[in-house]
Amino acid sequence: NIRAETPIIRQLDEAAINRIAAGEVVERPASAVKELVENALDAGARRIEVAQAEGGKTLIRVTDDGCGIPAGDLPLALARHATSKIDGSDLLNIHSFGFRGEALPSLGAVGRLTITSRAAGGEGARITVSGGQMGQVTPAALSRGTVVELRDLFYATPARLKFLRSDRAEAQAIADVIKRLAMAEPFVGFTLRDVSGGGEGRVTFRADAETGDLFDALHRRLGRVLGHEFAENALPIEATREEITLTGYAALPTYSRGSSVAQYLFVNGRPVRDKLLIGALRGAYADFLSRDRHPAAVLFVDCDPHLVDVNVHPAKAEVRFRAPGVVRGLIVSALRHALAEAGHRASTTVAG
Numbered sequence: 001n002i003r004a005e006t007p008i009i010r011q012l013d014e015a016a017i018n019r020i021a022a023g024e025v026v027e028r029p030a031s032a033v034k035e036l037v038e039n040a041l042d043a044g045a046r047r048i049e050v051a052q053a054e055g056g057k058t059l060i061r062v063t064d065d066g067c068g069i070p071a072g073d074l075p076l077a078l079a080r081h082a083t084s085k086i087d088g089s090d091l092l093n094i095h096s097f098g099f100r101g102e103a104l105p106s107l108g109a110v111g112r113l114t115i116t117s118r119a120a121g122g123e124g125a126r127i128t129v130s131g132g133q134m135g136q137v138t139p140a141a142l143s144r145g146t147v148v149e150l151r152d153l154f155y156a157t158p159a160r161l162k163f164l165r166s167d168r169a170e171a172q173a174i175a176d177v178i179k180r181l182a183m184a185e186p187f188v189g190f191t192l193r194d195v196s197g198g199g200e201g202r203v204t205f206r207a208d209a210e211t212g213d214l215f216d217a218l219h220r221r222l223g224r225v226l227g228h229e230f231a232e233n234a235l236p237i238e239a240t241r242e243e244i245t246l247t248g249y250a251a252l253p254t255y256s257r258g259s260s261v262a263q264y265l266f267v268n269g270r271p272v273r274d275k276l277l278i279g280a281l282r283g284a285y286a287d288f289l290s291r292d293r294h295p296a297a298v299l300f301v302d303c304d305p306h307l308v309d310v311n312v313h314p315a316k317a318e319v320r321f322r323a324p325g326v327v328r329g330l331i332v333s334a335l336r337h338a339l340a341e342a343g344h345r346a347s348t349t350v351a352g
């Protein structure tokens with residue numbers, strides 16, 4: 001089966017490279033929302049407003065009050081592998097959500113992207129990139145922060161468009177992304193609006209006063225996001241082992257679920273779906289739950305960035321710990337302790 005002609009090796013052009021990268025970074029509208037909201041958080045935003053239409057297929061707009069992008073930097077923000085967040089010298093010292101400089105060029109390659117921004121001391125400016133074609137920077141009125149508008153996602157890649165689910169399902173996935181990020185940031189206000197047709201739905205998570213206690217703020221935010229029943233059944237978790245800290249809330253076994261939908265895990269503020277953490281959570285409840293029940297918990301693992309590699313997965317959903325055994329032990333012992341104490345309290349209350 002030898003080819004008659006010698007294959008020719010070609011260097012792909014920038015637009016093709018960006019479309020291929022987009023396939024990994026932006027799977028669906030919710031992944032675009034995740035990238036844009038993470039950018040707003042990285043910019044220090046205190047208020048983030050997300051609008052979507054038709055499940056994000058026709059419109060996603062993220063408005064923030066963060067630091068903004070200087071007019072002269074707008075083309076660079078859209079260039080591949082251009083980022084203000086790392087200098088490339090230490091890939092294990094990452095304190096921001098972003099670091100690859102891939103989200104904006106990817107979105108600009110597969111949709112119609114317009115960024116309007118104003119940095120402190122500068123003027124407002126706008127740039128548009130559509131199907132990989134970048135326009136000029138033009139002046140634009142804006143008081144502060146950044147507005148990123150993404151229209152017609154995947155119009156440039158019709159194959160990907162076909163894989164999208166119903167508007168309802170995509171809108172739900174967007175709401176889930178906002179919920180997850182909102183859990184990790186109780187001091188940031190989030191609004192999600194559906195502006196399709198009549199513009200029906202609107203969800204708001206008000207920012208807690210930054211002077212307050214983080215643990216209380218987190219409890220209030222979880223009540224808003226997951227419902228008061230979760231908040232009322234949740235035990236506070238706080239433990240440290242070898243400079244790795246675990247905080248959050250874990251629900252009583254009586255509040256368990258038939259599936260793992262109510263498990264929210266974060267590493268250094270980043271929502272993750274990590275086998276090690278999920279396994280540790282399951283292990284902690286093993287003595288308290290039957291095998292078909294799943295614990296509900298919101299847990300934050302925080303450690304020095306050097307102790308965890310977040311550069312494993314394009315969508316950054318997986319991480320790798322330097323000391324997985326320590327992380328697992330920390331989770332299992334902290335949760336078991338909290339559950340045993342709660343059980344003890346409950347039985348002594350009953351006893352008298």
Ligand code: ADP
Pocket residue numbers: 035039040043064066067068069077078082083084085097098099100101102103104105146
């Ligand atoms: P990354 O987040 O990995 O740096 P992106 O492509 O998402 O890559 O963004 C490129 C750059 O554009 C960022 O490094 C940042 O400097 C700038 N940027 C993007 N979104 C915002 C925003 N909402 N506010 C301020 N700056 C932003």
Ligand code: MG
Pocket residue numbers: 035038039097098099101103104
């Ligand atoms: Mg980014």
